[in-house]
Amino acid sequence: MPYRLDGHSQPDLPQSHYLDNRIYTDPVVFETEKKTILTDSWRFVCHASELQKAFDYRLVRVAGHELVLIKGEDETIRAFYNTCAHRGARLLRQPAGNLEGGRMTCFYHLWSFDNRGRCLTVSQPSGYKDSSVRRESTGLKEVRLDSVFDLVFVCLDDEAGSLRDFLGDSLIEAMRVPFGSASLEVFHLHRSEIQCNWKLFVETNCEGYHELLHLLNRNTAVSQQEYRSRQWRMHENGHLSFDPAKISYDKLDYAERAEGLLPGMEPNGHAVVNLFPDVMLNCRSTVIRIDSLIPVSPGKTILECRGLGVAGDSQSVRDMRIDHHNEVWGPTGVNLAEDIWAVQTQMQNMKEGSSRFSVIAREEEGPMSDGSLRNFYAEWSRITNLQPHHVEV
Amino acid sequence: MTDNSRDTLIQLLHLSARYLDDSNHTSFLELFTKDGEYLISSYAPELADKMIWMRRSRDELEDRLAAVNEHEWEIAGIEQTRVLSVDVVSVTDNSARSSSSFSLFHTDAEGRSELYAVGRYEDEWAATKSVWLLSRREVQLKTRLLKLLSPLPV
Ligand code: FES
Ligand SMILES: [Fe+2]
Numbered sequence: 001m002p003y004r005l006d007g008h009s010q011p012d013l014p015q016s017h018y019l020d021n022r023i024y025t026d027p028v029v030f031e032t033e034k035k036t037i038l039t040d041s042w043r044f045v046c047h048a049s050e051l052q053k054a055f056d057y058r059l060v061r062v063a064g065h066e067l068v069l070i071k072g073e074d075e076t077i078r079a080f081y082n083t084c085a086h087r088g089a090r091l092l093r094q095p096a097g098n099l100e101g102g103r104m105t106c107f108y109h110l111w112s113f114d115n116r117g118r119c120l121t122v123s124q125p126s127g128y129k130d131s132s133v134r135r136e137s138t139g140l141k142e143v144r145l146d147s148v149f150d151l152v153f154v155c156l157d158d159e160a161g162s163l164r165d166f167l168g169d170s171l172i173e174a175m176r177v178p179f180g181s182a183s184l185e186v187f188h189l190h191r192s193e194i195q196c197n198w199k200l201f202v203e204t205n206c207e208g209y210h211e212l213l214h215l216l217n218r219n220t221a222v223s224q225q226e227y228r229s230r231q232w233r234m235h236e237n238g239h240l241s242f243d244p245a246k247i248s249y250d251k252l253d254y255a256e257r258a259e260g261l262l263p264g265m266e267p268n269g270h271a272v273v274n275l276f277p278d279v280m281l282n283c284r285s286t287v288i289r290i291d292s293l294i295p296v297s298p299g300k301t302i303l304e305c306r307g308l309g310v311a312g313d314s315q316s317v318r319d320m321r322i323d324h325h326n327e328v329w330g331p332t333g334v335n336l337a338e339d340i341w342a343v344q345t346q347m348q349n350m351k352e353g354s355s356r357f358s359v360i361a362r363e364e365e366g367p368m369s370d371g372s373l374r375n376f377y378a379e380w381s382r383i384t385n386l387q388p389h390h391v392e393v
Numbered sequence: 394m395t396d397n398s399r400d401t402l403i404q405l406l407h408l409s410a411r412y413l414d415d416s417n418h419t420s421f422l423e424l425f426t427k428d429g430e431y432l433i434s435s436y437a438p439e440l441a442d443k444m445i446w447m448r449r450s451r452d453e454l455e456d457r458l459a460a461v462n463e464h465e466w467e468i469a470g471i472e473q474t475r476v477l478s479v480d481v482v483s484v485t486d487n488s489a490r491s492s493s494s495f496s497l498f499h500t501d502a503e504g505r506s507e508l509y510a511v512g513r514y515e516d517e518w519a520a521t522k523s524v525w526l527l528s529r530r531e532v533q534l535k536t537r538l539l540k541l542l543s544p545l546p547v
Contacts, residue, residue, distance in 0.1 A: 050439060058439060095438045188444050189437045193538055215463045253456070322445050332433055332447040334464060337542035341467040 007355045015389040016374050017361035021350040022391035024197035029384075029391060030298040036384050037277050038063040040157040042166045044279045044292045045069065048150035049185040049311060051077055055099040055115055059092060061294050061302075062154055067143055068092050069152065070115045073102065077147070079154045080117050080140040084108065091140070117142055148172060149179035151281075151290075167275070168236035175241075175273050177264035178283055187322060188307030190331050194340055196347035198278060198295035199380075201303060204339045205280040205291060206240055206376060208232070208367030213342060214335050216328060219252045221245070221270075231365070232372040238276030238379030240372050245270050247284065257285035257324060260317045262310065274372075276379055282329075287321040289329045299347055305329065305336070398484045402518060402525055406493055409514075409527070410475035413546055418458040421546065425451040425527045426519055432531040433547055446534070457544065468541045472500040473509075489518040489525065497547065499540075510536035510547060 004012055011018040023029050045060040051071040058069045059082060068082040068091065082091050089108040103120055105112040112120045117140035122128065125135065144155045146163035149172075153163050164172070178184075194201060204210055208230070211217035221227045230243045246268045249256055258267035265271070265285045273281040278293040287307060294302035307330065309321040328335050349355040360377070362370040377388040405424065412421040425431070431454050433447040449457065461469050474497070481492040493514045500506040517529040532547045 096441060186440060187442075189439050190435070190444070190446075191538055192542065193540070213465060215460070319448075323448060326445070326447055330446055331435075331539055331542045332544050333542075334460075334544055337468065337544055338465045340542060341465060 005359065007357060009357070011357055011359055011361075013359065013361050015387075016378070017359065017370075019358040019360060019377070019388050020391045021356055021358055022393060023386070023388055024200060024347065024350050025298050026391050026393060027298055028393075029386060030197075030295070032384050032386060033295070034063055037380065038295060040155070040160050040383070041277055042146070042153040042155045042160070042163045044151055044275065044290070045079075045154050046152050047184065047186045047290070047306065047308065048077065048147060048152055049308075050096070050189075053098060055102045056096070057092060057099055058096045059094075060154075063156060065156065066090070067154060069145070069154075070099065072115050077145060077152060078116060079143040079145040081143065083141070084111060085113075085119065085138050085140060086111050086122075111138075113140055149175060150184060151179065166237055167239065171235040171239045171241065171273065171275075174233070174235070175281065177271065178262040178288065179281070181263040183311040184288065184308045185311040185313075186306050186308050187318065188305070188325060188330060190305055192303045192305070192331070192336075192340060194301045194303055194344060195299060196301055196343040197298055197350075198293045198301040199376075200343040200346055201291075201293060201301060201339070202274075202278050202376065203373055204343055205282075206232070206274045206372045207370065208242070208372075209362060209370070210339075210342065211367070213338055216252060216254075216334050220248045220254070223251065224248050228366050230367040232367070232369065232375075234371070234375045238376060240274040240276075240375065242272035242274075242367070254327065255324075260286050260320050262286060262288070276376070284324065284328065287325045289325065299351060303340075398489065398520075398525065399482050402482050402484070402489055402491055403479050405525060406479050406491060406514070406516070407477055409530075410477045410495065414473050414475055416469075418455075422451060422455055422458070425454075425530075426521070427451065429527050430529045431546060432529070433534060433543075434531055435534040435537050437537075454546065458546075461545070464544070466544055468543050468545060470502075471541065474498045474500065474506075477514075487520040488528075489520070491516045491518065507540075509541070510534055510539060512536065512547070 043062050046058055050058055054071055054073040056071045060067050066082045067079050069077055069079050071077050084091050084106040086109055089106055091104055091106055099115055102115040103112050110123045114120050119135045119138035122135045146153055211222050226245055230245045233241045247270050269285050271283045280291040282289045290306040292304050307325040309318055326332055360370040360373040381388055409424055429451040431449050434443055434445050437444050476496045477493050479493045483490050496511050497509045498506050499509040512532055512534040515531045515533055516527055518525045519528040
């Protein structure tokens with residue numbers, strides 16, 4: 001007698017409560033996502049503190065495109081395709097830096113541009129005198145950029161609505177502590193190349209059920225009475241927030257997080273906000289982690305993790321924040337290695353078809369409901385026009 | 394310390410690598426002074442700054458190592474091989490510094506080996522009685538995009 005739920009046969013559940021695992025592996029699904037969600041949505045690219053001085057720049061990657069973010073002398077950050085208007089060479093080639101004299105010169109035929117993308121010089125311009133090519137009407141293609149609480153976002157779609165409309169008032173309110181309560185600064189940035197589909201990592205960041213995986217969360221959160229009343233809150237456009245709660249670090253003999261609190265945070269407090277489609281803002285009292293994803297192919301994702309403290313921290317307070325950050329997160333933290341391992345084993349099985357269906361059927365009041373995942377897939381489906389429970393191949 | 398301090402330190406450096414390869418955590422920890430410190434650092438070109446990825450006292454490192462089996466860390470099950478070249482050893486009375494380059498290879502359950510990380514061990518040593526102990530090890534990782542994350546010493 002075959003089992004009713006075996007990961008191979010279609011589960012006997014409402015369509016919203018299971019997933020066809022080919023959403024993670026099918027190249028057509030990935031291409032559709034690239035053209036829709038990953039292009040049309042506002043995508044987090046960096047924190048404003050990563051561009052401190054005038055003419056500082058950063059290269060970032062969005063939906064396969066390399067963009068350059070430049071801070072102008074007017075303090076405004078602008079985004080452009082990192083592509084020369086002449087014949088498409090890569091304009092800037094270091095991940096970050098400062099533009100000498102506020103200008104950039106393409107290494108191929110030496111056209112130059114200013115920090116607002118305007119063309120300054122066309123080499124040997126006499127060759128263009130009989131054509132329409134003129135310096136004055138040449139420049140870099142700009143990309144829409146906006147920020148909320150110093151979180152910098154870009155949108156490749158010129159027609160999409162504003163960032164504030166995308167995030168919505170209730171989510172911005174949920175982000176206010178700690179993002180709106182202090183001037184923050186990034187002190188840590190590392191990437192991990194994960195052999196999994198980007199959505200699997202999004203899921204691990206927005207479901208409470210897998211806290212059972214982590215020794216830390218089992219002992220300091222799940223086992224606590226208060227934890228059980230924690231709820232995922234659904235906001236417009238697929239965004240989520242997780243009710244703030246207190247973590248009992250003492251249950252695992254970890255140091256309390258009672259000093260050097262980020263403004264507005266409670267001692268040992270924990271707050272999480274998930275921005276659709278692929279960003280997690282996670283705060284543990286004294287320190288913040290921001291995860292964002294760069295989907296590369298159906299089975300490969302770059303995870304970018306930042307750690308943030310308060311601008312102007314004293315050295316001792318900063319050291320404490322760094323230690324708190326590294327204890328749980330970062331490349332040496334107790335949790336991140338576990339999350340990555342989990343999603344990579346899922347992907348391995350899904351890639352080979354050894355696992356065809358996943359269940360997201362938990363219905364309960366509390367942090368372990370799968371409502372957060374169903375909310376993600378409802379929005380995913382709305383934007384891609386694909387069905388998460390059935391992929392046409 | 395005696396004239397052969399240099400040779401002793403080189404031997405200890407190779408032993409430190411071997412202890413980690415063999416998951417002999419007790420012997421690795423015994424290489425440190427009581428108030429010894431263990432750090433892993435790397436560089437973020439995007440921030441044009443050095444990052445500290447781990448900073449633990451000897452005792453804190455001991456706690457981390459003692460909890461290995463309670464966590465689900467893939468790296469704990471991986472066979473490791475460190476290849477070390479000791480580049481600099483300088484001894485002054487009761488303290489010493491050494492700088493070594495290392496390559497760390499991983500071998501998985503199927504016997505497939507690959508390079509995991511390269512970097513340097515920047516070490517500070519203290520001589521107590523007739524023994525050299527590590528007062529500080531900083532692992533400076535050049536490899537930043539790690540295939541497996543490492544809550545354990547590198
Ligand atoms: S491609 Fe840049 S100047 Fe020619
Ligand atoms: Fe997790």
